Amino acid sequence: MRLVVLVALGALALSGCTSGGDVTDEVVGPRDGGATVDLESGSGSDPQVSDTAPEDPQRRITLAFAGDVHFEGALASLPDQPGSTVGAMSRRLRSADLAMVNLESPVTTRGTMAAKEREVAGDRYWFRSAPAALDVLDRSGVDVVSVANNHGGDYGVRGLRDTVRAARDSPVAVVGIGRDRDAAFTPYRRTIKGTDVAVLAADSSFRESSDPIWGVLPGSGPGIASARVPYVKQLTSAVRAAARVDDLVIVYLHWGDEGDACPTGDQQSLARDLSAAGADIVVGTHAHTPLGAGL
Template sequence: MTLLGPLLLVAAVAGCGLVPDGGDQGGGRSFTVAAAGDILMHPELIDQARKDTKRTGKGVDGLDFGPMMARIKPVISKADLAICHFEPVVGTAKGPFEGFPDFQVPPQVAKTVKDVGYDTCSTASNHTLDHGYAGVKRTLDALDAAGVKHTGSFRTKKESLTPLIMDVKGVKVAQISFAYGFNEPHTMPKDKPWLANQQSLAAIKAAEQRAREAGAEVVILSIHWGHEHQPTPTAAQISFARQLARHTGINLVIGCHAHVVQPMEKVDGLWVAYGMGNQIARHAQPTGLTEEGVIGWFKFTEHGKGHWDVQPSFEPTMLQIPPDAVNDTDGGKAAYTDDDARDYRLLDVPAALRDEDGLTDRQKARLRLAFERTEGTLYNRGAAKDGLKPMTPLP
């Protein structure tokens, strides 16, 4: 059982301190980055998109993913650069669609990613090779059609060697994307070893060097790593973060894959977000943690030529899910209660709590739990003393 009835409205952005001041604070050039976790549209979320398009009359080929993700738009769209992690493989507009283990999702998702405000997505994940070269090509073609930039998987060798560099308020910002590996039985095609980026320090250093040589002033690494469903980063993650800090010039590390929030940590001057949790996903057995995620907000300010200070903050999110009839003791015959969600909706947790009208005490408590648990997890490697703070205080 989850929460939040249909009366919950998006909180107004103006006057509520949703996005930190983008002012210069005495430095040189500056820009902001928003980054969040895995976008993984399970079959239940595709069913919700079918349901929503009947209401909205919008969408393409009977699917509208917009209402599910609309409530994070006030945050994502305000960033100078917004980075998503697009984990699954795209299929054709009318399907068939598949869930775990070999994901194949509607290309319509890419349009919603763009509409929410994302500029670019990492595409290197353990699912990148689920449908081989054809799946990689469909995925990147769909992102291109939606106007979303991407890196981490590639259609040609030339594409794999061409850095993704974006002009962000006059600063050349590169994104690179790597995954720890790929799910069996899928392996890299011998004739296309460049199809997706696999994690190694040497490969990441080489990608950063290509970006720097192409003019990048800032390099952001998106990395798919760690153990699923573990809020604590592994020893391998912690060790590799230190290698990145000591042996590369990368300016920010954004981690995904665990499907739950993991800590942030400043390592020898490098901010590492070990795991952003899910941006939106619906696992077969929701744990509470898998519905919680975080949007990281990073303000870059230049202090002297080529030196960038990064000030991090965060906004907790939560996917509300309807009751699972399979797990109901009465076989799902009971009527909805006021505490039950009717639809899948991705919530900005502080915004939801600000708009308390119509929320029950249990609903408020669940939202507060999401905020406090996310905050505690993010802080548990000492990030608070290094300046990590909420974008919006707990109402």
């Protein structure tokens, strides 16, 4: 039986750019219907094309991917407001069978700001979110949150431990972080309309600090799942293991260059490695600009 997935919101592809950074492929965004992916044939098309209709409409599932979210500045008080959500986007997130965002911070109110000695001093930022932020995302229709990004370790080991603790009682699944290496690369699993789905997350953005929390290694304690060298093998191994038992494997990454709509060579190489390992969908955030969408 053919499985068809409708991907909504910002899917990221690794083609369609010119040297000037213009996106020439269609951008799949909140105003678009999404794109259908035939996981049997590997083909993709516009959602209006009838020849991609599933044999069993009851098995069609919709995935929604949104980008970076934090609760700093003007949004700092949002988690304290009863019934608060992320606004109009919530309708789209709630309508999906599975919705995912990137939470650009650890979930903690404690800790000390981590060193970011590799970044230009004027570009250094430290974010954190109280556990109530996870309730906001839950009310907004989010099912899965990645904290594998360049702010997940902003408040050091204590912030990471608090995040792992908050994840245990969270109304949404938290991926890309763990008390040890195996936990950080463990996927979130869920069966949707008879389809077994696995979701992994990892950070492949510019490393702002030499602190080991931004790349969890054996015996290093809590940390963030990384997709940089030498961590790529751990991620591809986790994808390969998931592909052996799950019908649909999703990898959500923090990658690319800020402000650049075109994929880097590292992104293209990583995407090929993940696809070869068995990933069906690779989607990412961090560039702060819409990226090309393709299948």
